[in-house]
Amino acid sequence: MGQLDFSILLEWETLSLLLKGLEYTILYTLAGFVLSVILGVIAAFAQISSIKIVRYIAMAYLSWFRGTPLLVQLFLLYYGLPILFGIQTTAWVVGVIGLGMYSGSYVSQVVRGAIQSIEVGQMEAGRSLGFSHFQTMRKIILPQAVVRMLAPMTNELISLTKNSSLLSSITVVELFRQSNLLIADTYRTMEILLAVAVMYYLVNNLIGYIGLFLEKKTSVGGDLR
Template sequence: MGIFSGFSLIASSIPYIINGVWTTLEIALVSAIIGFVLGVILSLFKIGNIKILAWMSDFYTSIFRGTPLILQLTLVYFATPQLIGYDISAFLAAIITFGFNSGAYMSEIIRSGINAVDKGQFEAAGALGVPYWSMMKDIILPQAIKKILPAMMNEFITLTKESAIVSTIGVLDLMRRAQVVAAENSLYFPPLIVSFAIYYVLVMILTILGRLFERRMSRSD
């Protein structure tokens, strides 16, 4: 069977594969939100004066950065029912794993952004008597986030691509749908190259949107 005849054979299944984009983006977006919130909390703990919180945050980061993401995913999905008796869904397992994993990486990104803020901002806020948490929330973090926007966008793009591993636990994302079509037709190249192209276009769109957002934010300075 030729390549082009193979594509014609799966033509009716291409919309089915494309619909997996929404699951892929949903996992990436929700995980990014969880990761951002966790990242902010962990980064503040890391730069704070409470040693036990700083140690715990560093340990948390080392765990999620030091082990394979696919292993974390399979542990959450397969071990949760045995540990706590809750039959977790594949989608929820994916959200939890990717969110917690992203939080570890985001904490380092946000910490670097905070450290990049001019020290005079801290001194000025301290001289004016601004409470520490108010200073971080209203003065330091907004400036830090502007500095790390490219890194944050890269993290979101990485989440979008790495979400393909949720296919291993049965989530019907873009990758899994391509595998289903491949198995049904005993034909792997056409559906997988379709998903390959969709991932590429999706990442290029996200990259362009990220750059436009960065330019808009830089103009608001």
């Protein structure tokens, strides 16, 4: 049984490649998260729309993207678009779109739940002050809902960071794929995978701490712990 040799991680070439992979992971995750927030907000308002067809479209979107694995969705986008529609795909673009559409289905539930958790009386109070429905949502409902979204949105960003490793399956060079390439060159499987795990761990815990910091900054109630 071979012994672990972590000296490979001290070599600048190895370290720089892993850090470059981590940089791409962060960029793709953030881009996917921005897209997921946009899609999630649209889908959330579509779900509470008074127009039936809009609600049905939103439910179809949620049903598909929450009911099928992200890996399958990525393959369908990357390989299916050229075959079915003749659309040439770029791996990282497909990856970001896939992450955004998948995560957006979960973000929509966070947004919808936060909005619907605000007491109905606050909407009525806003309307009684002469605000329109849109003004009441923007000035009264949404600011409170955003605060309630912080914890679940932080969790969703952490999940998306971990799910970004699936982009390696469609040849996107991010942290996990970079580690596979290094393993093929060095045959140091455990050492490199442990280093990658630590990198994911540090990034996700940093996201968690930022989320907690924002929650405390926006909290108006006392600490119940």
